[in-house]
Amino acid sequence: MTDNALNESLGYAYEQARERLRKALENAGRAQDAATLLAVSKTKPAAMIRQAWQLGQREFGENYLQEALEKQAELADLDGIVWHFIGPLQSNKTRSVAEHFDWVHSVDRLKIAKRLSEQRPTNLAPLNICLQVNISREESKAGVLPEALEALAKEVAALPNLRLRGLMAIPAPAEGLDAQRQPLAALREALTNLQSSLPDAPLDTLSMGMSDDLEAAVLEGATLVRLGTAIFGARQTA
């Protein structure tokens, strides 16, 4: 594709995605600023991120550290860009994540949270954290189980260089709005419970809703929706 064709197809998809979020919020009876669009740019080139930025997008989500660092270096001139790390996080990667991201959505263990707090440069704002919850209780999937969430949240909330902002989940795929809503409602209830057990934590974020379940997530109170395919098109599978 030529640059112009790329521009046009991304521009169209981006406006469609924005319109989808606008309608979903309207149908849910929520304010237009009640949910923020996070553009998930994993596997997509820096040039596409730059185009999305030119269209007004500021929040970007990445899953793979090395790929993300390379794109960040290429895009260092873009003002106001906010980087979210949303992929699986091993201990040996925490330092780079703590140094180069504004948010991490995939924290599910105290050990990782402690390292992020210790390694967060003190000249930067505290790192915003969402705890990833294995809300569909899938075997061998990432995320803290719901019954272990409160204990983990209390420990993470006490770490000095982090701000515990909320919860993230990737529910098991489900067909139809009602089936999609169930795990998302459970995540919302889990956040409500945490808000009462940790009244001093800045818990304002429900990171849920992807290209396939955006409408269900907005109905259940998502505040940060993570769209990849809907904005950037299908990803090449390895």
Ligand SMILES: *Cc1c(COP(=O)(O)O)cnc(C)c1O
């Ligand atoms: C890839 C990814 C997304 C985006 O998924 P799409 O279905 O392409 O919208 C959202 N969240 C996480 C954690 C992801 O890994």
